[in-house]
Amino acid sequence: MYDMKALYEAESVEHAIQLRLEHPEAQIIAGGSDVLVQMREGRRAGKELISIYMIDEMRGISIDKDENIRIGSLTSFSHITRDPIIQKYINVLGEAVDQVGSPQIRNIGTIGGNTCNGVTSADSASTLHAWEAIVELTGKNGVRRIPIKDFYIKAGTVDIHAEEGEIQTAILIPKTSYENTYGHYIKYGMRNAMEIASLGCSVNVRLSEDKRTIERARIAYGVAGPVPMRVPSAESVANGSVISESLLDEFALAVLNDINPRNSWRASRDFRLHIAVEMAKRCLAESIKRAGGVI
Amino acid sequence: MSQYKVVHCNINGKDVEKVVDVRASLTDMLRNEYHLTSVKKGCEVGECGACNVLIDGEAFNSCIYLAVWAEGKHIRTLEGLVGPNGELSDIQQAFIDETAIQCGFCTPGFIMTAVEILEANTLYTDDELRKLLSGHLCRCTGYENILRAVKKTMYRRLGKEIDF
Numbered sequence: 001m002y003d004m005k006a007l008y009e010a011e012s013v014e015h016a017i018q019l020r021l022e023h024p025e026a027q028i029i030a031g032g033s034d035v036l037v038q039m040r041e042g043r044r045a046g047k048e049l050i051s052i053y054m055i056d057e058m059r060g061i062s063i064d065k066d067e068n069i070r071i072g073s074l075t076s077f078s079h080i081t082r083d084p085i086i087q088k089y090i091n092v093l094g095e096a097v098d099q100v101g102s103p104q105i106r107n108i109g110t111i112g113g114n115t116c117n118g119v120t121s122a123d124s125a126s127t128l129h130a131w132e133a134i135v136e137l138t139g140k141n142g143v144r145r146i147p148i149k150d151f152y153i154k155a156g157t158v159d160i161h162a163e164e165g166e167i168q169t170a171i172l173i174p175k176t177s178y179e180n181t182y183g184h185y186i187k188y189g190m191r192n193a194m195e196i197a198s199l200g201c202s203v204n205v206r207l208s209e210d211k212r213t214i215e216r217a218r219i220a221y222g223v224a225g226p227v228p229m230r231v232p233s234a235e236s237v238a239n240g241s242v243i244s245e246s247l248l249d250e251f252a253l254a255v256l257n258d259i260n261p262r263n264s265w266r267a268s269r270d271f272r273l274h275i276a277v278e279m280a281k282r283c284l285a286e287s288i289k290r291a292g293g294v295i
Numbered sequence: 296m297s298q299y300k301v302v303h304c305n306i307n308g309k310d311v312e313k314v315v316d317v318r319a320s321l322t323d324m325l326r327n328e329y330h331l332t333s334v335k336k337g338c339e340v341g342e343c344g345a346c347n348v349l350i351d352g353e354a355f356n357s358c359i360y361l362a363v364w365a366e367g368k369h370i371r372t373l374e375g376l377v378g379p380n381g382e383l384s385d386i387q388q389a390f391i392d393e394t395a396i397q398c399g400f401c402t403p404g405f406i407m408t409a410v411e412i413l414e415a416n417t418l419y420t421d422d423e424l425r426k427l428l429s430g431h432l433c434r435c436t437g438y439e440n441i442l443r444a445v446k447k448t449m450y451r452r453l454g455k456e457i458d459f
């Protein structure tokens with residue numbers, strides 16, 4: 001039995017918005033794999049919850065009329081990994097979320113919850129940053145779409161206007177972002193299953209037609225700062241450069257200009273800085289390979 | 296103020312309904328309302344897999360799943376594997392044959408994940424099987440015998456020779 005004050009079950013997005021406006025103190029629960037654990041621990045004990053878990057219209061992956069990949073916020077990790085659209089255009093996202101917790105957690109955990117919790121170690125977050133995802137929020141004033149980097153305000157806080165009844169309804173990947181683009185994610189943890197990332201790194205590239213030059217490289221980390229972050233210094237080293245072994249090293253070292261990891265019980269700052277360089281290099285090398293390039 | 300709701304679902308092939316406290320987890324509902332005590336209370340925070348059941352064919356830790364979300368779902372627990380005269384299923388027998396059980400606390404959860412694995416009709420590698428089983432903790436047996444029980448049953452169901 002959970003120590004909750006009340007549970008309101010939303011039947012549709014409109015109903016969820018209405019419930020939010022009626023119960024301003026209540027918190028949203030999607031899959032509950034963060035919320036229920038925190039309720040059990042006492043951190044969220046005695047709260048009112050608005051459940052959105054039964055809103056099936058918020059599940060699934062499609063390509064919308066503007067050719068964005070549209071991922072409904074309630075889509076579970078395992079469904080993302082198995083989805084043909086994801087496998088074809090942004091396979092790295094499916095691979096990243098396949099490293100969350102365990103099979104059972106990947107069946108209950110949603111991508112909406114993984115971003116709305118504002119957690120820097122979230123396994124989807126660095127890849128969504130590196131692919132410049134757009135977050136779709138729906139509230140009483142309609143739909144609002146913002147770049148994922150603006151969605152994260154600070155550790156644990158994201159830009160959702162609860163007072164306007166907003167919930168996150170989808171995550172979009174624009175065509176300009178996924179077209180002809182290949183990526184790789186590395187999660188560094190102390191063990192393979194049931195482990196939060198000590199550091200996560202996601203890189204993707206688009207190569208020139210002759211596959212010798214990097215047209216566009218993007219890199220983002222989780223746990224390299226209080227929120228997931230892009231690394232512009234490294235990107236500008238790679239953009240427009242001819243592929244070579246030394247480029248990999250230059251790119252990887254440039255990450256040190258931008259990242260700012262902390263000491264924690266999981267890993268020290270120095271260790272994180274050290275592995276960040278190596279992870280950047282390996283992720284870039286693998287992304288180039290997947291894009292058909294040779295080093 | 297207590298809050299209750301009628302939850303209709305199908306459990307082990309039977310359509311059922313019960314009035315449930317909205318604060319209940321699915322573990323609470325299955326154990327207290329339906330006496331399905333194969334569903335164990337271990338960590339109750341989603342880490343050990345002792346409470347694992349199949350919902351619409353996928354494995355879920357019922358301790359972090361609200362009972363009210365069971366509305367309209369098909370739920371399967373270990374009790375549903377047993378035949379009409381108490382016959383064990385092949386995967387249960389394999390756990391016995393391979394000595395994949397000691398205290399047995401983790402076993403129902405493991406077996407329900409194994410059912411999902413077996414029903415995929417796929418020949419997984421050992422590494423894939425390890426990953427698929429990684430949501431379960433066993434404090435007695437160790438994992439080798441469990442892996443072997445699942446692997447042997449997978450080979451048998453697919454009509455393949457076992458390569459040990």
Ligand SMILES: Cc1cc2nc3c(=O)[nH]c(=O)nc-3n(C[C@H](O)[C@H](O)[C@H](O)COP(=O)(O)OP(=O)(O)OC[C@H]3O[C@@H](n4cnc5c(N)ncnc54)[C@H](O)[C@@H]3O)c2cc1C
Pocket residue numbers: 027028029030031032033034035036037052073074099100101102105108109110111112113114115116117121122123124160166167168169194195196197340341342
């Ligand atoms: C055993 C275990 C292992 C785990 N391992 C990992 C791991 O390896 N990697 C990892 O990244 N995470 C891990 N997690 C954390 C968790 O599973 C993920 O963060 C998951 O994505 C949360 O999704 P959810 O739907 O369960 O979220 P919930 O718990 O329902 O919600 C999380 C937060 O987001 C808010 N929220 C959710 N959806 C919306 C929405 N649509 N609109 C507005 N607000 C919303 C909620 O109010 C809450 O604050 C683990 C959890 C457990 C229990």
Ligand code: FES
Pocket residue numbers: 335336337338339340341342343344345346347356357358359
């Ligand atoms: S009791 Fe549910 S996962 Fe441990």
Ligand code: FES
Pocket residue numbers: 395396397398399400401402432433434435436
């Ligand atoms: S047999 Fe005792 S925990 Fe697995």
